[in-house]
Amino acid sequence: MSDVDSQFNIRDYLREHLFPHFLCPGCGHGIALRALLWAIDELKIPKDKLAFVSGIGCSGRLGAYIDANTFHVTHGRPLAYATGLKLARPDLEVIVITGDGDCLAIGGNHLIHACRRNLNITCMMLNNEVYGMTGGQVSPTTSNDRFTTTTPNGNYEPTFDACALAQAAGAGFVGREITLQTPALKNVLKEGLVHSGFSFVEVMSDCTEVFGRKNELGDSAEMVLTQKSSVRPDVYDNQVDQPFRPNFLKTGVMARNNRPEYAAAYRQHILTMREGKNNG
């Protein structure tokens, strides 16, 4: 099913009075937002029940454009705020929008513990390999040898695999997709939203104006096509085609488990405490 065929109209979910938006031409973040809202639309989650928590950076600014309850908080901390909000208000669908710097660098500690706790939050991390808003500095996910304003001779630091991290830390659901595959991205986000537990979805976005220009990666179309040729969708997992694929960055659903959801575990803990008291 394509976007065009669906009943989904993104304008139903946007605060259009804030337009024109601040994203640069060619930026993948808008497509990721479209996929997220599309998934929400298909799940028929009422707008009043949607709570978006975002941090600082280009990703953090997306929340303001959504016609819902939106919270734009401090750098790296959206998962901490979201944890409090979700525990206080289990009736809300709490969704975190974050970036590679926000989530993996300054917010890394919150990510691993959000994964460990497995509270029912969906976290969409937009990975554009760079700190775009501050002018293009190296981030934990910048690829090897890439030029940024703080790696003038190319990046020599190892690149973080956010999904491997989330999976190892125990996230209930882990997925990754590129913006070019918008319907597939929508589906991964939808699965994440439905999953009861902490869902982490990494979106391979593209920063055309800052990162792309600096590294002469071409325009947005060229960048996403390069991205497409470098990923390995999960449907190929069991096929012996590795020699023909230049890169093995997996996309699709990366991990799923049925560990207890945090709030459910907490409620059980309360009941046990009360029973203990009554018996005592």
Add this chain to the structure above:
Amino acid sequence: MATPMSKLSEPRLVNIDGNHACAMGAIAAGCRFYAGYPITPSSEIAERMSLELPKIDGIFIQMEDEIASMGAILGASMGGLKVMTATSGPGFSLKQENLGYAAGAEIPCVIVNVMRGGPSTGLPTRPAQGDIMQARWGTHGDHPIIVITPASVPEIYEQTIRAFNLSETLRVPVILLYDEAIGHLRETVELKESAEIELHNRKWAAEISAEFQPYAAGEDKIPEMVRPGDGFRTHTTGLTHAPDGFPTQDPTLVNEYMQRLLGKLQHHNALVESFESISTEDAEILVVSYGITSRAARRAVKLARNEGIKAGMFRPITVWPFPAEPLKAIVGSVKNLLVPEMNAGQIIQEIERYRPAHCRVEGLNRIDGETITPEQILDRIKELASNE
């Protein structure tokens, strides 16, 4: 811990330490969400909250760090609950980032700082009053903040309740600032029934309209708070925002926002200001003191009076905003101001600002991890009296 204190149904006298009194005060005030991180000498607050909150459908969570604890309570407060966290010096430093968010986005919250010696890791198990200035100016930028300095265990209980009332009413972070010595001091507290306690809750926005602006405030300067799920679908941000809640750099709107934010405590000064005056009517030597040190000062003033020295005491309970007007009303007749503090001299700078030209101001400081004794203060009062 299976003591009768666990039951909250009837008022009774209990002998507990300051940290437990703080936890019980928070519960009485309606706190239903606590996020914290272990740190000496405040950990008993978290421990008590972990025991009490589950009984009353509240939520306790130990977060991964101090920053996350502060973030979590703000998330829960934005969701509609009364919230608290507690910490000490090093942790208080880490709270400052999100404390600024609470001040700017006007999210009610109570933060307890049980002071220990600093700087850095300092003296984890020793008392100090070194965070007075940090409590006021720890987070960046001009911002409103209320700091309360209780001096006894019963006062911690009462002032914790008051801290919630102020924070909820004024949409401002309130810091409860006391030291390790009162935190671990045991005294008798009368725990109250909820019906006996006057509780103030935040104003919730109720009328949805196309013109609704979440940060538009009336004469009282306090905007109604929006509860997510009620249908308003508004935006909350730490960026400087217009009355509609969205970021702005328009100098007029920025100025209006800052003026309202910084003016709201002055506007509600009658609620915020609190202090105690002892024997100040004819005092020539006035001891200005807060927290644990004020207990030594109280004793010293009494002993001095017994010896015929005209000594008095002024004790700010709300230390920030500093109760300057009540102090100025007293110091007209005073010749000497003595400011004992368990730091190298912090609140004394405020006293200097407000003293009349004829008044001398002296500090009496201890920075060795010990409390100031009544004898120390009495000796200085006598010295000052004999110099006249």
